[in-house]
Amino acid sequence: MSIDAGSMTRAERKRAEQAAQLRAEIVDAAFAEFAAVGYHATTIADIARRLSVSPGTVYNYFKNKRDIVDHVVSRLEAQLRAALVGDNAPGTARTLAEFRAQTMRIATAVDALFYADERMARVLLFEVTAIDATMTERVLAMFDAAHQISFESLTDGARRGFLRDDVDIGATADVIVGVMISASVRNLRNSYPAADRQAWREAAVGVLIEGIAARG
Amino acid sequence: MSIDAGSMTRAERKRAEQAAQLRAEIVDAAFAEFAAVGYHATTIADIARRLSVSPGTVYNYFKNKRDIVDHVVSRLEAQLRAALVGDNAPGTARTLAEFRAQTMRIATAVDALFYADERMARVLLFEVTAIDATMTERVLAMFDAAHQISFESLTDGARRGFLRDDVDIGATADVIVGVMISASVRNLRNSYPAADRQAWREAAVGVLIEGIAARG
Amino acid sequence: MSIDAGSMTRAERKRAEQAAQLRAEIVDAAFAEFAAVGYHATTIADIARRLSVSPGTVYNYFKNKRDIVDHVVSRLEAQLRAALVGDNAPGTARTLAEFRAQTMRIATAVDALFYADERMARVLLFEVTAIDATMTERVLAMFDAAHQISFESLTDGARRGFLRDDVDIGATADVIVGVMISASVRNLRNSYPAADRQAWREAAVGVLIEGIAARG
Amino acid sequence: MSIDAGSMTRAERKRAEQAAQLRAEIVDAAFAEFAAVGYHATTIADIARRLSVSPGTVYNYFKNKRDIVDHVVSRLEAQLRAALVGDNAPGTARTLAEFRAQTMRIATAVDALFYADERMARVLLFEVTAIDATMTERVLAMFDAAHQISFESLTDGARRGFLRDDVDIGATADVIVGVMISASVRNLRNSYPAADRQAWREAAVGVLIEGIAARG
């Protein structure tokens, strides 16, 4: 996959860059089209037309239509992963206040992602799952990853004593993932202004933390 | 649509019943097929074959394929509505204990619905949304309805004083819907035994109620 | 494959007959088209057009284009087999004269087949072998079958003593098959009148029999 | 087409040689690919890849794909012609023994050709004929040429008196060509060791000569 740039001539390097660029543009165009009219309603010709390119060209970069969605989803996966980790790695919060702050950071990051581009939610939650079992599995695995991160974070909080020790961590992690999904979905119908969204996040996180914080 | 049974002969009535029966069977078969292989991968012939009937017959009962999904979704809507209301109409809980009990009843009903037939979650969440904007809108409206019921229930609880009055009711309702979605989705990957599911519900509801119950 | 006609209604039987008829017509049309312009140059639409039928209809009868050639070749195989056996089963000749007569009968039957319809040679020898390895194998197997029949006939002749016992039977059988192929191929270029063909057969069979007949 | 070498500088000459070389290599590569997967399954890119050259380059040497096969076939034609004539020109045999020896030489040469490279038979007999009528005609013309040579040889033998004068020379020539084809085809299925092939040739030639030699 990685290309030994050292062994390439200048011309080759330039060509490789242009190829990578077009690949990326195809993924972009496909993503846009999938979000706009759906995977099945999108034809390869549609994607090509967005780039003023011929259908054949698309096939110079991707094996087939299925291959294109795979790359679209990979990009979304990477974006989501970036939002979920970053400086928010689980286990770094030492106090309830820090935990709350960290949770808010993650919520804000995820929200920014889905809010900045509501197409993400549309494609990921509503289009891609209908393609086939493998694709569905990938999406479910993404939910699982989010669950995993929550789980670790909560486990750590319980160990450090600022979260109740009688709470069911698995169930709580599910609740957290559910909130994320729910927020994404609701945003598709009714785009809320950024300020409301901040308030919403604080409220939701507040409810959660109240529910799991150690008493006293 | 409604049939004036009074003016029908016995033979006519019998025929009308059989027709209604076949209509229902077609919806069933379509649902099963959509869940098994997806909406787009399902052909009219597949549905017909399940009923040992010809494709043409299907068109005697439904205008087109799109019309069939519409009815499939209507049935799922009705089932969900039944689970959400019934004797669980919002505003009937008078104490926190009653509220908790009611919430558990709803959670159990919804869970029973999705657990009894995981195909429901699959079709509703993963297949149907990819069909077109109208269909997606219907699903979002179902989420909205669930949100509405939660919202009313919470509002009532706050008014009666057993829920904190500083809680953001809208956000909390979103959390509740999110939990439902999350639970449904996770069950698709990993079927949990009924006992575990009961424990899970209690834990999740516990977290929620702790988070919103009036202090003291 | 065989259909239990007894369990069919009259209407079903009629429909089955019509289906079988159309299947056969498609094979005919495909054969004609393959012979005229070749397998690769033939489109499904071409075949359909010959029958004033839509392309989709062709696919109601055959899985794909490859499936159609398979049936075309099966039909040719059956025709060839019929020409090679019939009352010409190996081992029935008791004297050299009978052997010569039998050989002539077979030669005449094969010639009639290829002469009656030069498309047979064209499709079998020149078109079908270019499709894929499996198809080529089928054609080679047909040559093998012809070889086998010759071989048995010659073996029997040697055993009965009217053929030279020092002759290489395998090689001779190859020669016989070669003559058949050669005659078929040459006919493609230059259609000879029936009388000439009869003379040709007698000459060729004469050369062969002279070469292998027991001396004295 | 022909190049006036006299007016070329050394550099020009070298370049012309390299061009001729690459042309030849393209023909080689195409031949190899056609034999391996067939004419239609071979893409220009496949041929180019074999030579570590770009598809565009191929078009600097040949007008189109069809043009390439034409040259492939020309090369095969030349090889076959070389095997059939050489010191085996018809009319040089003076006695039956010489005739037999000459026939064996030709048979051995042809066999060597097809045995050394079974791809020849595959391409010539099984691939190339399916391309178009012109190509088929070329192959038939090759058979004709072989027939012609046999015919002349036999005519000469009859004139000199060591072959029967009542034999049908045309039919006999057909038999000879048929034997060549048959041997080539059979070798495609079952590669025989060189020793067996020698024996086979002797047997087949023996049968033939016995059949046509003058008696007494």
Next chain:
DNA sequence: GATGAATGAGTCTTCATTCAT
């Protein structure tokens, strides 16, 4: 009302060929 064969529009995909660099 049931049938199921016929329809043909609609897409993906391939690949020979071109041409700007």
Next chain:
DNA sequence: AATGAATGAAGACTCATTCAT
């Protein structure tokens, strides 16, 4: 002369829908 990305025409195949029986 070599390159290789772009092209777009062409064709196999699917399947929702129709309609004569």
